[in-house]
Amino acid sequence: MKKVGVLISGRGSNLRALIAATRIPDFPARIVLVISNIAEAGGLARATEAGIQTCCIPHHGKTREAFDREMDVQLKQAGVEIVCLAGFMRILSDWFTRQWQGRLINIHPSLLPAYKGTRVHERVIAAGEALSGASVHFVVPELDAGPVIAQGSVPVHPGDSPDVLAARVLTVEHQLYPAALRLLAEGKVRLEQGLAVFSG
Ligand code: GAR
Numbered sequence: 001m002k003k004v005g006v007l008i009s010g011r012g013s014n015l016r017a018l019i020a021a022t023r024i025p026d027f028p029a030r031i032v033l034v035i036s037n038i039a040e041a042g043g044l045a046r047a048t049e050a051g052i053q054t055c056c057i058p059h060h061g062k063t064r065e066a067f068d069r070e071m072d073v074q075l076k077q078a079g080v081e082i083v084c085l086a087g088f089m090r091i092l093s094d095w096f097t098r099q100w101q102g103r104l105i106n107i108h109p110s111l112l113p114a115y116k117g118t119r120v121h122e123r124v125i126a127a128g129e130a131l132s133g134a135s136v137h138f139v140v141p142e143l144d145a146g147p148v149i150a151q152g153s154v155p156v157h158p159g160d161s162p163d164v165l166a167a168r169v170l171t172v173e174h175q176l177y178p179a180a181l182r183l184l185a186e187g188k189v190r191l192e193q194g195l196a197v198f199s200g
Contacts (some may be wrong), residue, residue, distance in 0.1 A: 002029040002185040005080035007071070007088040008036045012043020013170060014086035014107055014177050019050045021178030029185040033078040035071055037090055053078065059090060068096035082184060085139065086177070094141040102191035104139040105184060107177050109169045111151055112137060116144035121162035121169070132156050132165060134173045136180035138191045147196035149189050150180040 004022070006015050015034065022030050034047035037059045047054045055074050059067045067090070075083060085106040097104060110120045112135040124132045133153035140146040152172035156165060183189040188200045 002081045003032045003079050004029045004082045004084055004181070004185075005033045005035065005075045005078060006031055006043075006047075006084045006086050008034060008041055008043040008086050009038050009089040010041055010043065010087045012041065012046050012086065014173055015043045016046050017174035018084060018086065018178055018181065019046065019052070021181070027178075027182065027185075029082065029181055033075065033080055035074060037067070037088070043087070064091070065093040065095050068093045072096060072099055082181070084177070084181060091143060092139065097139050097141045100139070102138065103184075105136055105149065105180060106139050106144075106146070107134060107136050107173055107180075108144050109134050109166065109173065111135060111153060112144060112148055119162075121165040124156060125160055125162060125165060129156050132169060134169050134176055136176055138196060140194070147191065147194065149183060149196050150176050152176045 006018060008015055019031060021027055031052050034043065034052055034054045036044050036056050039056045044054050044056065057067065057070050081103060083100050083104045110124065111133045115123055131153050133151055135148050135151045137148045138146040152175065154168045154172055189196055189198050
């Protein structure tokens, strides 16, 4: 049973999906700590309701690495073995990504390597794409560039607004993230020489 820490900055719908999945008895991981850099993040209340320890670490007035080191202390104190970024809107320091290399995953609302960064749905619509989706990937120092563990796609319909497309992509995210976490927790995927290597 792997101990998981989840980092959030917002409403935490992916966190909710992870909480629900990890409560299923045969799930190979449990969430032991949720950290937010934003005190008002809705996800903190979700975690508290679920009886999970939470912690808010504001990032203001700190260097990126000093902030990351504070998170690292909390994660290690809680015995965390896998860190999931779930709508965590801070770029992590190289130091943190190296500390947690192979044990740090993120969900991104695009079919990576397409549409890294922010304002994804707006850019997907503007480009006239017919397909979008979500990706769970290992986190490496370069933003949104780590090897992909799992992807799911959705159609982009004519007339979609960014919000409508975001909601469609989220339904995939909520399936995909628990599935990818399961693979990692069971040791069926690992990061090896910059690649996601699958077994079993
Ligand atoms: C999700 O769509 C997630 O993929 C995205 O933020 C949203 C968070 O929603 N993450 C990123 O854009 C990271 N670059 P949630 O708080 O409801 O899970």
